[in-house]
Amino acid sequence: MLKVLFIKPKSWVIRKVAVPPLGIMYIAAYLRDYFKDDIAIKIIDNRLCEYNEEELYGCIRDFEPSMVGISSITVEAEDMHAAARAAKRFNREIVVIAGGPHPTQYYDEVILDRNIDALVLGEGELTVLDLVKNYMSGKGYDGVKGILLLRDGRVIRTPARELIPNLDLLPFPAWDLIDIKAYSRIHSMSMAYPRKYMVLFTSRGCPYKCIYCHGLFGRAVRVRSVANVSKEIETLVNEYHISNFEIIDDIFNFDYTRAQEIMDFIISRPYKIKFSFPNGLRSDLLDYNMLHKMKKAGVVFISFAIETASKRMQQVIDKKVKLDKAKEAIRIASKLKILTNGFFMLGFPGETRQDMSLTIDFAVRSKLDTAYFFIVTPFKGTPIFENNKELIKNRFNNISYKNYSYFRGFFNLSDVQTNELIEIQQRAYLKFYFSPKRIIKIVIRFLRLEKGFFLLVDISLMMLLLIFMRKLDKTKCAA
The missing domain is CATH 3.40.50.2300 (Response regulator)
Known part of the structure; x- marks a missing residue:
């Protein structure tokens, strides 16, 4: 054997x-x-x-x-x-x-x-x-x-491997080879924890060409059938007693009809299950009908990947999110009492402090419950890296994988000084979270959740740590 x-x-x-x-x-x-x-x-x-x-x-x-x-x-x-x-x-x-x-x-x-x-x-x-x-x-x-x-x-x-055209032919993941309960005791990509859960891929690939993305699964969206996804959910509910799911597709709602049909299936079943989208939703493709159906199906958390609220930078990074539609989707989700998170990026090539201010203002004025502001990190193989090799070479020496981190940006490709970029990131967190109105909203929203008090303490400590950590980085730059 x-x-x-x-x-x-x-x-x-x-x-x-x-x-x-x-x-x-x-x-x-x-x-x-x-x-x-x-x-x-x-x-x-x-x-x-x-x-x-x-x-x-x-x-x-x-x-x-x-x-x-x-x-x-x-x-x-x-x-x-x-x-x-x-x-x-x-x-x-x-x-x-x-x-x-x-x-x-x-x-x-x-x-x-x-x-x-x-x-x-x-x-x-x-x-x-x-x-x-x-x-x-x-x-x-x-x-x-x-x-x-x-x-x-x-x-x-060797010659490139063709992508799998029919994802329904794949067997379900080997759930028995992991300790499912162990994942419920630590942080996932969703705010809605701790609970026994499983992650789902219902599709692979993304047709958009955002310059910071590697596109590992290709630019063509390959979807699993509604029947196949439904069978996986039923198996996890009945055999593994899973009641919480995180969908981590690149872009779950690219096929609007299919996304609705999956939600319809969940609504039709007698299960009391909850869903989170820690990533994988195109915000400007969401509308009231879709969000209402998601709420009815048990969606409790959505992350909106806005990245930048500068229309100019949206074109530069090739994401081209329609910001007015994204803002409306956030408002609707918030009104439906779905917990909302926003992802934003600061420090794109050619980005100015005015561009960054637009991003921060968008986040602060939105109905988002939480937000993360990341310093742009160019990964090898992505357009942002390949198109800015000379800039990266001139600004940074001895780049290695050890320079890459989840939360601490090493690179600065923007038009502002590094010390100022760190200050802008720190200010973004302070402006977003230290608003009396938002603090009250966050407290109310989180305390309504199961084990919400612990979630509230956790997110508070996390944000304070992020702010403090960037303050240390700023001090190092000044030194």
Whole structure:
């Protein structure tokens, strides 16, 4: 029997955050569906376990896998390399595969790690299946699409892997390979916690071309059928007793009719379930009918990714959100008593303090309950990085994955000084949260939620920490 170990690396964050690793869970389910009893699979989510390298080594030693797959985003890269090192230290014959957004975009750096044998570029199910089949038959990497190798000092990139056209053909994620309850005890991407929940992908891909996005799942939206999504929800409710869901599509409501039909299915069932959209909704495609239906279906939380309220910058970043429609969608959601959060970004190339002021004013005057103001981070492979290489090279030296963080912006591509940019971000948080009207609104909204007092304390501490942390960064810049 072949043993395969999947690892989701940890990263440094100002609070512990993790959601079930759907990408790995889909690949694990796909392998089991094909190989049946000829394969044994284990998943380690190191965001939960927080193992150091020695502890990871112990887990690998105990399981004795023949193959190790590591899925990583850039802020997890350091732990990805540690996991690969631990695997090879235990047994040099273990085949170590790395995939996910970081290896896909930073392939030229990751492949230099001698502890990593191959990279899976893009969507993983078909490619990993071929890799395992080849391993079991002794064919090495022959004929495997969508991978990158280092052979005799030469980088070899095989032909691109086609995307899966029919997502209904995928088995449901391997829920049994994770501790579902463990995720209810830490922060998810939603404000509506703590509770036993599961994340859902109902589609993959996004047709928009925002310059800061890597588009790992492609620019064509591939959707699962309403029947397939409905069956997954029913299975999770009936067999795993899940009553809370987070939908994390790139753009759930791109197909308006399909989105309504999924909500209609949920409304038609006798379940008392709740839904959150921590991302994945195009705000200017929402209207009263959709939001009312979402509320009726049990939606309790929506994040609105506005990014910038400058019409000029909306064109520059190629997001092109219709700001008036987005503002109206936020107002309607708030009126329906859906908890609302906004995501905003400061520091785009060419952005001025006037542009940033428009963004802050939009957030402050909106009906949002909470908001995050991030410093723009250009990731390799995205248009914002590729189109500004000279600017990045001139402004920053020795850029590495260690410079990337969830909440602390290292880069400044805007037209304002770095010290001022940090001050603007800090002022954004202060203006948004330190308004008597908003404070009263937040207190009332959160106290209505289950365990709302603890949520209120948590969000308050989080925002104070963000403000204080940026104050420290500003002091360092001044020094």
